[in-house]
Amino acid sequence: MVDPIYIIAAALGVGFAIGILGNIGRNFAGGLTLATIAFMSFVSAQWFAGFYFGNVSSSYIFTAGFQPPLSINLLMGAEEAFLTFIVNLLGLLGGIYLFVNFKRKGRNAFVIYLVLLMGFNVVIMTRDIFNLFVFLEITSIATAGLILIEKGNRAVGAGFKYLLATSIISSMLLIGIIFAYFYTGTLNIDMIIESNLRYMVGGPIIIFLILISAILELKPFPANGWGLDVYEGAHQGFSAIVSAGTATASLYMLYKLLPIASPEWSYYIALLGAVTFIGANLLGVKQRFARRVLAYSSVGQLGLLMLILGLRGFLGPNVNYVFFGILITNILAKTGFFWLVGIVKANEIKEWAIIRRKPFLLFLMGVFIFALVGFPPFPSFFSKWTFVMDLANHGLFGWISVIIIGSFLEAVYLMRWFGYAVKSEDDYKFDFKIQIHKITPIIILTALLFVIGYFTAQFTETGAMINFIPLLFVAVLYFADALPIWVKNTIAILGMGIYFYFTYPQLDNLRLIFEVIFIIGGILTLIAGYNYKGKRQGFYPVALLMFAGLAAIIEAQTTLEFFYGWELMTAGSYFLIIRGKKSMPHALSYMLFSLGGAYALLMAFSIANIGVVFPSLDILNNIANYPVWAYGLLLAGFLTKTASVGLHIWLPGAHGEAESDVSPMVSAILLKAGVFGVLLTLIGMGQSTYDLGTLAYILGWVGAITVFVGNLGAVFQEDAKRLLAYSSIGQLGYIVFAFAIMTHLGWLTGFTYTINHFMYKAVLFLTIGAVVLRVGTHNMYEMGGLIKRMPLAFIAVLIGIIALSGVPPLSGFTGKWLFYNAVIEKGWYFQGVLVFFSGGLAFLYLYRLIQTVFLGQLKDNLRNVKEISFWFLIPIYVLIIGLMVFAAMPQLVLQPLGTLIANYFPNNQLVWEGSYAYTAIGHWTGTGVMISIMVMFLGTLLLVKLSTRKAHKLKQFDIVFSGERPHRPETTHVAHNMYAGFYKAVWPFTLPAVETFWNWISDFIHETAGFVRRIYSGNGQAYMLHIVLFIIIMFFITIGGTI
Amino acid sequence: MSIYLKLGATLLGFLIVLNWGMLMSAIFRKIVARLAGRHGIPFYQPWIDLLKNIGIRTTLTHGVMFYLGPIFRFTGALGMFLFMPALFGSDLWANFSFQGDIVLILYFQLFGMLGMALGAGEGGHPHSTIGITRGLAQHAAIELPLTLGIIALAIQYQTLSLNEIIAAQQGGMANWSIFTNPVAGAAILLAALGAMGHSPFNLVKAPNEIPIGPPTEYHSTYLGVLMSSGAVLHVMEAALFMNLLFGGATSWPEFILKTFLIYFYSVFVGAVFPRFRIEQSVVWFFKIPLALGILAILLISF
Amino acid sequence: MEFFELGKISLLIGFGLIVLGFWGILSQKNIIKIILSFTIMETGVNILIVSLGYVKGKTAPIIDSAVEQGANHSVLGQVVDPVPQALVLTAIVIGFGTTALLLAYAMKLFKAKRTLQINNFNDLKW
Secondary structure, three states: OOOOOOOOOOOHHHHHHHHHOOOOOOHHHHHHHHHHHHHHHHHHHHHHHHHHHOOOOOEEEEHHHHHOOOOOOEOOOHHHHHHHHHHHHHHHHHHHHHHHHHHHHHHHHHHHHHHHHHHHHHHEOOEEEEHHHHHHHHHHHHHHHHHOOOOOOOOOHHHHHHHHHHHHHHHHHHHHHHHHHHOOOOOOOHHHHHOOOOHHOOOOHHHHHHHHHHHHOOOOOOHHHHHHHHHHOHHHHHHHHHHHHHHHHHHHHHHHHHOOOOOHHHHHHHHHHHHHHHHHHHHOOOOHHHHHHHHHHHHHHHHHHHHHOOOOOHHHHHHHHHHHHHHHHHHHHHHHHHHHHHHHHHHHHHHHHHHHOOHHHHHHHHHHHHHHHOOOOOOOHHHHHHHHHHHOOOOHHHHHHHEEEEEEHHHHHHHHHHHHHHHHOOOOOOOOOOOOHHHHHHHHHHHHHHHHHHHHHHHHOOOOOOOOHHHHHHHHHHHOOOOHHHHHHHHHHHHHHHHHHHHHHHHHHHHHHHHHHHHHHHHHHHHHHOOOOOOOOOHHHHHHHHHHHHHHHHOOEHHHHHHHHHHHHHHHHHHHHOOOOHHHHHHHHHHHHHHHHHHHHHHHHHHHOOOOOOOOOOHHOOOOOOHHHHHHHHHHHHHHHHHOOOOOHHHHHHHHOOOOHHHHHHHHHHHHHHHHHHHHHHHHHOOOOOOHHHHHHHHHHHHHHHHHHHHHHHOOEEEEHHHHHHHHHHHHHHHHHHHOOOOOOHHHHHHHHHHHHHHHHHHHHHHHHHHHHHHOOOEEHOOOOHHOHHHHHHHHHHHHHHHHOOOOOOOHHHHHHHHHHHHHOOOOOHHHHHHHHHHHHHHHHHHHHHOOOOOOOOOOHOOOOOOOHHHHHHHHHHHHHHOOOOOHHHHHHHHHHHHHHHHOOOOOOOOEEEEEEOOOOOEEEEEHHHHHHHHHHHHHHHHHHOOOOOOOOOOOOOOOOOOOOOHHHHOOOOOOOHHHHHHHHHOOOOOOOHHHHHHHHHHHHHHHHHHHHHHHHOOOHHHHHHHHHHHHEEEEEEEOOHO | OOOHHHHHOOOOHHHHHHHHHHHHHHHHHHHHHHHHOOOOOOHHHHHHHHHHHOOOOOOEEOOOHHHHHHHHHHHHHHHHHHOOOOOOOOOOOOOHHHHEHHHHHHHHHHHHHHHHHHHHHOOOOHHHHHHHHHHHHHHHEEEEEEEHHHHHHHHHOOOOOEEEEEEEEHOOOHHHHHHHHHHHHHHHHHHHHHHHOOEEEEEOOOOOOOOOOOHHHHOOOHHHHHHHHHHHHHHHHHHHHHHHHHHOOOOOHHHHHHHHHHHHHHHHHHOOOOOOOOHHHHHHOHHHHHHHHHHHHHHHHH | OOOOOOOHHHHHHHHHHHHHHHHHHOOOHHHHHHHHHHHHHHHOOOOOOOHHHHOOOEOOOOOOOOHHHHHOOOOOOEEHHHHHHHHHHHHHHHHHHHHHHHHHHHHHHHHHHOOOOOHHHHOOOO
């Protein structure tokens, strides 16, 4: 092992040497600097490796050959090794990134940079409090120095404020230090800790001075304007280092100093962390400039880390796992992001559309944003999970709420930014270049994020159970993105097929149903992808990401695995949705609702996890602590995915604007993930020893109202895909309602609807999507008469709408019949009637769909459109066969389902006698009805055929309308505002109350942020005043009362 | 009982209903004419119309769906007959009611409607589409009190089977649902006004203003088929309400008497009240009929 | 204990200077004056350090004749605490560095906008 003192020695030596050597070449100076940093990294890496493999132990390094208190000593422990390694590695990468920039400024820049890194190292390692002060000052001076020699005046003001602020803070620290020395007679931190300073008269004030300085270094909200400005103003390569290095060093400084103080300080720090985390992220919501967004995000993350530090007492052995997981994610992602900003050079986040010119950079940006927001497989996902679980174990739900609110606010602006990058108009004149020395460090950081994420997962028992193979498959597809579409499509289909083949034997029947919907349904919709030409870049990785998530949900044995799958699925579907042409705002609202839902799930899982040793998914059964909250949160979380009323506003846009084969994926397949979750919750509720009837009752009403809102909304749509999207809302309402009934028949109904909706919604969305591809518009009133051009599509839609409407003999009626029986048996009459009434509304929109698209008058510009693509017809007709079989022989599916449900609800089953089904009150035979109707229909057809002569075929306008033969399809096709009369009757129910509510919430957040952020007036003195006021207020909060 | 005998009886029953329906529509037209101060048609006019329609030489078509529309409609009418017991207590005349309960009938109503709507849609005439949109909107509104009333009955008798509902009403008029459950009965009867499609709820076909709604483009055989379907549907809808509220029928004369009275209840209401616009009729169903339906459920379940 | 003890007076002066410095930083609009206020504060802190190491009647911690004379028992008994004195040297050096850098900033700020009013440098805000 190389002695860590050489880190300092090397840095100092080389720093001086470059200074002394005078006019050496700048390249040489830079090379020497990088070599030194590499050496420093090597030393700390060596130690870190030693600690990782457990063959070294913490060791003190005594300088000047004396023991403390007579000398300064350093400590190289596991934490120090890790942190110095990270800082040095970042320093090395940053050095590479900044090499050209520094070279332009001269060799002094290299020296200052080296000194800065050395400062970080010493601040992390030192155990001497005065030494700490000195090197803190050195880092401040070095930081300010590097900003000063930057070209241009943009950052100068910021640097000045920064230097002034840190100097004042250090002065406070110095006063504290000298008094601490005066009281304890030592400067060694360990000895100060032992000396019980806090029990001495006036000791608390000294501790206050020391800690408040350490806290102020962490830029607590709102006394942090000086820090924000530097992040925003300085060179991006350098902001990254300041953000990552200073954050790391200052956090560790606070960590070291905390034992001096009484335990209440942990609480104050947690509180400050909470305020900072929420405050910074709140203000971030209002930001327009890329750099400033990152600044707020950095400060917010510091707040979160402070929060963890403050609450470390509750984390037990997991404290390092949580702390370092979040720290490392933040460091890697934030640094990478700052550097990315340096490459792209778009100032406003709206201008980030230009990043699309280099898709790889967009990928990097996505990685950083999803890492920061805390998606898997990045380390922060696992750390946050553990953090929340541990907090819940101690009943600290208030703190969990803080984490959730802050994370959510952060997601708001990061996701919005990402949306701009992916989708906003790119008509900017300026361009950017990728330089190899700038991109390489970023790539290394990205790779590290994945690798560390993987190892973070392996670190815990449950994390190690996660199956990463699907994710690896996604990665393969990403790297194969340059291949032609049919190759990728085949790979994807094969991959999913193989996955299904190997996993389905291990699944119980419940999961098998959903696996079939997810994977087989996925394969079917992927087949339609053969229709596309070219490369379709980016589609396959994200589609498969979604399916990987869905597969993980099915496979999940533990709550962590489930949540992992849930988040992957959310990410994948978000990318899929945002691919649509006008999808930017809808994808954002999808993401935000999904995240809100995911956080509700997280909270619920954490409640269920209380006192649990191994968090298998079974802990959701009979949750003992706060069962109403736990199940309520679970349901709320899952209902965001099923788009139940109140949480549904994302769906119409998201599904309506998605690509033709994506709509069925996200509608027919993805929504079932929410259903699966609701089902799991209800299974758990069913086994609860508490009376949760009220919750199920509320869920029932939510479902019923959702049906009404969705179906009524669909009636008045002009856009075919939005109509189907609203219809999905309604259909999912049926499913939720049926499952909420919580009886055998209710669940049977729910499953029937689940299977049915999967099939007919896939048929309808695929067909309409294919039609849209042909005609080039979503607006139904621009279509019409397409039955002549695409008869096969017409038949598909016809069967789809008959099935959906529930008219016998198709399978929709199976659901309706079960529904009546279940509702009457349960006694939910009013909800039931609301649902049945909404079923009547379904006719209105279904008729509109088929009439205005396929019937009526063919438009001139569509006279030559062709039948929909063959590749769409394959899955459509496969699904139609499925629908028909289910309709003719429902017992094939319903009988095994009944056996499955009997595990949960053994009473009042559906009785089968051959093809005849009986409940306590009703009876019906699917097969018989199908035969009867077929015979009647064909008989009538035959009769009519025999009694008519050969019919003369009419041309399009061979009708008489208003006393003349029309000649324009536009004036003859009844389509636009089709239900005007009905609208006059029901318009009060169509008012967008929910949208208004959420808009109000959104405006409220934005206005609050806009108001609060005015404290950052830009005036340096105001910032100093913030610091002083902060100190005074904190003084009164911490020890004011005791004097 | 052999299946052939049963099929034969069902077919015979259907013919009875068909002819009875045609006669009823003639009487209906006659009554309306007399009220308007006209002499009106002879009672055999519908048969003449039917023969004429089938015999017309030219048949035109707008396409396959247009052709299939009336067939859907007729199948719907046939099914309404088939899935409902014609006479109670008779195996021979129970039709195919063993294949499904009242839910099947409620939803099968829509089979003909939907097919007809699509066929008319392919005809491309704007008036067809306008009529259909009105019809669908009105139907949705009717559904509300109707479903509430039917569910109230289903709760009362603890069954969805039409046969069992009729069985429960046997043994004298006092056992009829209309007397044992008058609120639900009222809700259903008000909904029935809409379901029958006479004034004030006849905007769908809107005689005199827009030439006859969905069937606008239909002629010759199609029109014949549609007329026959209409005749059957009128009787069967009356029969549905008879079975639900008035104790069903145990013999054909009873069947004919009861369906006649129920049918002409709606005709007479229509003769007195002027036609609603569509938003008026929808709102009308949302008021008193809906309130009655809710009240019926409240009374029966609490 | 007498009131006008040297250690106490210097302590008070130190605190006074710190407060004065703070006041200056917060109230002065001219950047040079702010920097001067900062150095005043620095000086206050330094005085504080020294006065805390002061022990009444002891001499400087330099081994010279004054110490030798009284060194009958031990050297440590004769001198004031040497550590604060060492610390203050470091602190002064750091203060010097900071001040120099601040002044360099002042120069550059002046070059940028031809003014030294801190209110004119509000470019980055909100």
